[in-house]
Amino acid sequence: MNRESLRIVIVGHVDHGKSTLIGRLFYDTGSLPPEKMREIERISEDLGHDTELAFLMDHLQEERDQGITIDTAQTFFKTATRDYVIIDAPGHRQFLKNMITGASQAEAALLVVDAEEGVREQTRRHAYLLSLLGLRQLVVAVNKMDTVEFSESRFREVTEELAAFLSGIASASTYMVPISARRGDNVARRSQDLPWYEGPTILEALDRFQPVEPQLRPFRFPVQGIYPRDGTEIVAGRVESGMVRSGDELLVLPSGVRTTVTGVHEFLATPTVLEPGQSGGITVSIAKPARGDMLVALENPPTARTSIPATVFWMSRQPLSLTEPLTFRCTTQEVPCRVARIRRRLDSSTLTVIDEDADTLADTEVAELELETGRPVVVEEHAFLPELGRFVLERGYDVVAGGIVTSLPA
């Protein structure tokens, strides 16, 4: 039995109740082993609290003592429909890289907003980053409705304020749900105190989302390595889109050499095809590909290029200085690069333009810019093929930024 599973990231401003909501989801779906519940009760008591469901995810001693989430964590629960992987993300500005780490692994998102406090700095920043990362399935949980007397007008105010920041992400699969995570209202069970709300509960909304499937676009196969076995050289990698069979003709990029697939390989099996998303291996004629090359279908092949328009979010305390040497990493490609031009520099929370034609970029800021790579690379627009349209930038040994490829010139 192969149950479906969906990965959801929970984001929002600090203290708006993300960890409590996760605790509630677990508790109300019976996903919390009694032993785990006893441990949480015992630790809460030791710290002089009421039972704190947030401790399910906030497992570090520092997190529990200070009542905050420092790092992202992942855990699992099930409903009748499917299994869920819950990715908790911290709400403090200084832990933004941990929030992005969590969000980059998700297929859907749950944005938590405190009904009383309303939309705050990280609420807006997280909403914007979710849209930038390409997450299109979203539930907004307006939490702590019990502290605003379950007021419908307050709920409307909060959701309207947020709407402006969700323009890039809002779609048919956006739900706005009034809840109280602490009491359990509209999380797994419908609340008696919110009779004016007729939409789905949090769980019902989540169950309507779809897993993100690997793409059936043209064949794209970034090479991970070459393994000599039994006199042949197996070209190993993961199919990022499309399929491949023995006999298919391919292009090796960036060289542009044409080749033919002579076999599809799997240990202890004889497959005839590699599917989208599959880690596998093929053998090819003539060409000798290397790690970092990309094997692609002949129809509409991408162009290997050195100039890349992108939107980048900076995640290092040390700001970017224009033209400093960085490394560009996308799939298995890894090449030296520089930022050639920063067209617009934005505050990721207010989306106001800080600078045009900027020469620096600071922690948590976003920029529309132009990258110049030292060797040709193969990328696609993020909207067309996310797997080839997202990248990281490294300074020395450290990832300092993430980015997505915007519109490519033909």
Place this chain on the structure above:
Amino acid sequence: MDRLSAQESKSIYIIREAYARFPKLAILWSIGKDSTTMLWMCRKAFYGEIPFPVIHIDTGYKFPEMYEFRDRYAKEWGLNLIIGRNEEAIAGGMGPTVGTKLTCCTELKTNALKQLLAGMDLQAIILGIRRDEHGIRAKERYFSPRDEQFQWDYKNQPPELWDQYKSTSEDGTHLRIHPLLHMTELEIWEYVQRERIPISPLYFARNGKRFRSLGCVPCCAPVDSTAATVDDIVTELRTTKVAERSGRAQDKEDAYTMQKLRALGYM
């Protein structure tokens, strides 16, 4: 692609990335179900020939069945098996009743691994930990740096976006690589079932008891169970409310023992 295949594909991708990025790489095999499953995936990733050494950290307190299993499959799968023991601590009589469990695990596991890594000059080691095993492991990255003292800086972990993992490590540091992080205990068993992976007999119920998680004899208790086959275990895990590591003594000593152990470099 079905869910198990997708999970396997992700693990194999990570194993291959580790091999491409770190020429001086090894894998840790505890002889338990997870690391045995991971070895199986390595065999699939590299078409039957695992191109790096396989390390077993032997505390001297393991079950006889585990040593038998290790030696049989090391031979059958042609593994380059290296056994690491903290001989000095073992000769000095270190055990779970000598000091605390924290000291014993640190001496016989973490320090045995430290000694071995120093001698082998490794840049990275692959470990079979999973997020659903323990709240502390739920915070881990796929590629997780450790400093010269093996310390895990859990308050300042590097960002890890999509499938881009931490780069080369600096001198003296090493990376822990966790290809099974996203798999659950149930998925491991479903995968064992699908692939027919050989697994230590200690996991299968005898006289109403079986081991859910394997470690050292003195610190490992079996749970009540009648699951005598892989199929039975899969069925059992779909409904159980008992935590996987409920039989592991080192998790119980204090709420943060696992955090302390891991901060010091424990697996």
